[in-house]
Amino acid sequence: MRIKTELMKGNLPLLVLSLLSKGDLYGYEIAKRIAERSNDLINLKEGSLYPALHLLEKHGLVTGYWVPQEGKPPRRYYNITLRGQEELAEEKKNWQEFTSVVGQILEIQV
Amino acid sequence: MKEFDQALKIIMSGVKLPDYRRREIQREIESHLYEKMDDLIQSGYDPQEAKRIAVESLGDAESFGDEFNRVYKEEFMMVAVIQNRVVIISSLVIGIFFTVFAIVNAIIGLASIPSGPTTWHDYNGPAFGYLMAGIPMMVIFIGTIYKWISKKEKPSLLIMFTILAYLLAILFNLGSTK
Numbered sequence: 436m437r438i439k440t441e442l443m444k445g446n447l448p449l450l451v452l453s454l455l456s457k458g459d460l461y462g463y464e465i466a467k468r469i470a471e472r473s474n475d476l477i478n479l480k481e482g483s484l485y486p487a488l489h490l491l492e493k494h495g496l497v498t499g500y501w502v503p504q505e506g507k508p509p510r511r512y513y514n515i516t517l518r519g520q521e522e523l524a525e526e527k528k529n530w531q532e533f534t535s536v537v538g539q540i541l542e543i544q545v
Numbered sequence: 546m547k548e549f550d551q552a553l554k555i556i557m558s559g560v561k562l563p564d565y566r567r568r569e570i571q572r573e574i575e576s577h578l579y580e581k582m583d584d585l586i587q588s589g590y591d592p593q594e595a596k597r598i599a600v601e602s603l604g605d606a607e608s609f610g611d612e613f614n615r616v617y618k619e620e621f622m623m624v625a626v627i628q629n630r631v632v633i634i635s636s637l638v639i640g641i642f643f644t645v646f647a648i649v650n651a652i653i654g655l656a657s658i659p660s661g662p663t664t665w666h667d668y669n670g671p672a673f674g675y676l677m678a679g680i681p682m683m684v685i686f687i688g689t690i691y692k693w694i695s696k697k698e699k700p701s702l703l704i705m706f707t708i709l710a711y712l713l714a715i716l717f718n719l720g721s722t723k
Contacts, residue, residue: 462573463580480604481581482556485573486612493616507583508576 447479447487448496449530452523455497455515462488462511488513496522549578552600559610561628562620570613574603628699637700641686647679 454460454468465488466481491497496519501509515523557571578599585595603609614621626632692698 461576461580463577466577467584480602480608481577482574482603482605482609483612485570485577486609486616489570489613490616504576508572508579510576510580511573 446530447484448491449523449526450477451484451487451491451513452496452515452519452526455513456520456523459512459514461502461513465513491519495519548582548596549575549600552578552596556600556603556606556609559606559608560613561610561624562613562617563624566617566620577603633693633700637686637690640682644679644682644686648683651679 450469451465454465460468462484463481466479466484469477469479488497488499492499492513495516497513497515499511499513501511503509553571553575556574557567560567560570562570578596581599581602582592582595585598586592590598689700693700
């Protein structure tokens with residue numbers, strides 16, 4: 436089973452913020468962690484990760500900074516801001532409520 | 546660094562944003578491609594196959610561009626206006642008109658000094674100002690049009706702002722001209 440791309444897209448910022456709350460990461464590392472942690476069930480088009488990161492940065496939820504690499508192009512790391520942490524806490528709460536409600540409805544239908 | 550040049554060109558083709566933003570995005574995507582390719586090579590893929598998979602994993606260029614254009618929609622709108630052919634041509638036509646106007650005005654102004662310009666005060670009048678503004682602007686306009694026609698390089702944001710600033714300066718200056 437693969438998680439649908441549309442479903443994934445809407446929740447991508449939440450996943451990114453959650454990963455960044457554990458420490459600074461660069462784009463490719465974020466994509467890898469999402470794939471690893473979901474046992475490859477979430478296999479997003481990696482190109483959609485970057486617009487999501489830039490949108491989070493535009494909204495002040497993360498900040499990006501470049502780190503030079505020897506013999507390779509520099510990496511752009513992302514760091515979650517205080518506002519980002521607050522947003523993550525809020526979104527986590529919303530997500531829990533949402534899944535709980537959906538779960539209840541599904542149990543009734545089953 | 547030439548490894549992904551062609552792929553990056555295609556991926557970035559849909560990103561219609563100012564150059565500084567495009568450069569930043571391109572740098573980040575280039576880094577991503579290198580990281581991914583390195584990982585795939587270490588997992589046993591041959592470099593060509595690794596490169597192909599790395600590029601494909603980004604998805605299609607059209608949606609990549611659309612998503613970025615949506616993120617920076619204000620910048621996207623500005624670029625859309627500035628790169629619009631009608632806007633460019635009108636700006637150039639109006640700019641050239643005022644440049645010629647400035648130079649002609651300068652020549653008339655300088656010619657009207659009876660014995661020719663002899664003191665710093667003679668040079669420091671509006672005629673000299675018009676001349677100093679008109680000649681560099683004429684050079685910029687000719688260069689811009691030449692690049693646009695021969696090298697297909699659309700006039701840059703800087704040129705467009707220069708034209709706008711110049712136009713405003715001329716318009717404000719008109720009232721003070723005798």
